[in-house]
Amino acid sequence: MDDLKKRLNQPSVESRQEWVGKLISYLAIILIGGLVGTILVFLTFKGVALFKNNGVSVWHFLSSTDWQPSHHHYGALPMIITSFSVTVLSGIVALPLALVVSIAITEMLPKKIYQFFQPLIELLVGIPSVVYGYLGLTVIVPYLRQLFGGTGFGILAASCVLFLMILPTMTSMTIDSLQAVPQKYRQASAGLGATRWQTISRVIIPSAKSGILTAMVFGMARAFGEALAVQMVIGNTTVIPKNLMESSATLTSVLTTGIGNTVMGTASNNALWSLALILLVMSLAFNLLMRLASKKGAK
Amino acid sequence: MQTSTALETKNLQVLYGEKHVAHDINLKFPKNKIIALIGASGSGKSTVLRSLNRMNDDFATVKGEINFHGVNINQPKVNVYRVRQQIGMVFQQPTPFPMSIYENVIYGLRLAGEKDRKVLDQRVEESLRQAALWDEVKDQLKASALALSGGQQQRLCIARTLAVRPEIILMDEPTSALDPVSTSQIEDTLVQLKEQFTIIMVTHNMQQASRSADWTAFMHQGHLIEFDETATIFMNPREKKTADYLSGKFG
Numbered sequence: 001m002d003d004l005k006k007r008l009n010q011p012s013v014e015s016r017q018e019w020v021g022k023l024i025s026y027l028a029i030i031l032i033g034g035l036v037g038t039i040l041v042f043l044t045f046k047g048v049a050l051f052k053n054n055g056v057s058v059w060h061f062l063s064s065t066d067w068q069p070s071h072h073h074y075g076a077l078p079m080i081i082t083s084f085s086v087t088v089l090s091g092i093v094a095l096p097l098a099l100v101v102s103i104a105i106t107e108m109l110p111k112k113i114y115q116f117f118q119p120l121i122e123l124l125v126g127i128p129s130v131v132y133g134y135l136g137l138t139v140i141v142p143y144l145r146q147l148f149g150g151t152g153f154g155i156l157a158a159s160c161v162l163f164l165m166i167l168p169t170m171t172s173m174t175i176d177s178l179q180a181v182p183q184k185y186r187q188a189s190a191g192l193g194a195t196r197w198q199t200i201s202r203v204i205i206p207s208a209k210s211g212i213l214t215a216m217v218f219g220m221a222r223a224f225g226e227a228l229a230v231q232m233v234i235g236n237t238t239v240i241p242k243n244l245m246e247s248s249a250t251l252t253s254v255l256t257t258g259i260g261n262t263v264m265g266t267a268s269n270n271a272l273w274s275l276a277l278i279l280l281v282m283s284l285a286f287n288l289l290m291r292l293a294s295k296k297g298a299k
Numbered sequence: 300m301q302t303s304t305a306l307e308t309k310n311l312q313v314l315y316g317e318k319h320v321a322h323d324i325n326l327k328f329p330k331n332k333i334i335a336l337i338g339a340s341g342s343g344k345s346t347v348l349r350s351l352n353r354m355n356d357d358f359a360t361v362k363g364e365i366n367f368h369g370v371n372i373n374q375p376k377v378n379v380y381r382v383r384q385q386i387g388m389v390f391q392q393p394t395p396f397p398m399s400i401y402e403n404v405i406y407g408l409r410l411a412g413e414k415d416r417k418v419l420d421q422r423v424e425e426s427l428r429q430a431a432l433w434d435e436v437k438d439q440l441k442a443s444a445l446a447l448s449g450g451q452q453q454r455l456c457i458a459r460t461l462a463v464r465p466e467i468i469l470m471d472e473p474t475s476a477l478d479p480v481s482t483s484q485i486e487d488t489l490v491q492l493k494e495q496f497t498i499i500m501v502t503h504n505m506q507q508a509s510r511s512a513d514w515t516a517f518m519h520q521g522h523l524i525e526f527d528e529t530a531t532i533f534m535n536p537r538e539k540k541t542a543d544y545l546s547g548k549f550g
């Protein structure tokens with residue numbers, strides 16, 4: 001009896017394993033949380049230096065169209081406008097296409113075709129962005145030059161490249177959300193006399209709405225944050241573009257172009273950090289939007 | 300048969316690929332009755348039921364005739380969407396769509412293009428009353444149907460089928476996912492409904508068949524063994540297999 005009492009009160013291999021496991025998990029969480037926190041603090045600190053130390057006003061930074069760091073002109077509006085233009089353009093074209101492809105694959109075509117397409121789409125998701133950029137540089141830019149004249153570099157070329165990049169991501173996520181719609185909905189709808197098209201438009205898409213929205217925002221967030229592929233085809237001129245075929249620059253492309261050419265601590269370096277801060281705030285906004293979208297759907 | 304026939308199958312056969320799951324089923328479903336299809340798992344009763352409004356089109360080959368108002372509806376040229384409006388189906392699992400109670404009930408009407416608010420409102424009340432759900436939900440028609448209990452959801456699905464005003468309602472084990480209280484509510488509902496509809500129901504529950512059904516068909520391994528008035532089937536089955544099944548010797 002006493003022996004059992006003792007055994008019940010003593011730690012064992014199992015209880016120690018539990019304890020160690022818990023410790024490792026908590027340490028990992030603290031590490032990740034610390035990393036995110038440090039990045040946020042560092043970026044914010046660096047990003048506001050331009051306004052605090054170099055006497056540039058936030059409003060001027062956001063509204064001026066003149067970006068010439070060598071002459072101490074720091075107006076980020078052209079880049080902000082271009083970044084949003086390429087994001088919205090590529091997103092607007094990619095969304096309906098992703099939706100149609102996903103519906104065809106999940107609702108209409110035989111399962112075999114899906115099994116063929118799924119690894120293909122996942123492969124496309126995983127291709128490095130520099131490959132897409134190179135493709136844009138060697139195929140899309142010359143083609144656009146032939147078609148519309150000019151240099152071929154610009155918002156249109158960047159949107160085309162981004163469209164190719166985010167389409168697989170958006171399609172893959174949309175397929176997942178359509179497949180998450182219970183099979184019994186499709187049967188119940190058919191049992192009430194619905195055609196396949198009626199079932200898709202009235203039950204399946206509304207049920208998958210939050211997932212489709214999330215896919216859209218996710219794709220656009222990726223487009224907004226993409227640097228390399230965009231830099232390769234956008235032309236990198238920091239003026240407000242007058243049309244889609246004119247050379248331009250996004251927040252990300254200015255960052256990648258400029259970061260090697262400035263000295264730490266100077267005003268022009270600080271200005272780049274401020275651009276990075278805008279990017280961070282925007283990706284936080286995209287994240288928030290995604291959360292709102294999935295919450296709305298869960299209701 | 301004294302009463303008129305709602306639906307009739309002639310040499311109905313169902314095949315999944317090469318596998319024969321129903322052989323030569325000849326059934327005459329009398330009008331305004333509740334007909335139960337009973338049998339062990341794998342006897343083919345659900346398969347036969349689903350074939351009756353062509354729900355098996357995508358999964359199986361269905362041969363033979365299904366006569367409805369003198370038309371053999373088991374032909375490719377027949378409009379399946381119209382067939383399913385006339386012969387509705389309620390499934391084993393309650394399947395409310397993720398929308399309001401109101402929108403769920405009028406789903407079939409919207410499909411058919413009905414837009415008149417008055418007609419829709421009136422049909423919602425009527426169908427929910429027929430499904431014995433009106434008193435419980437009349438103050439929350441705009442609320443999500445997913446918030447209802449399982450039994451309420453199933454009655455909602457019955458109401459949704461009734462709202463299309465079919466002649467025949469097929470039910471595939473409509474109460475097997477429900478608790479006894481909800482089950483008896485639905486059974487009571489069915490008895491009310493047969494005044495206006497013909498109900499064909501698959502059930503695993505012998506008591507349910509004996510309590511609610513007027514006629515019962517017993518199936519075994521893809522064959523129709525016996526089809527008669529429920530009292531006859533349960534008290535005096537002609538076939539030994541039926542008697543064995545009812546007394547629990549196999550199944």
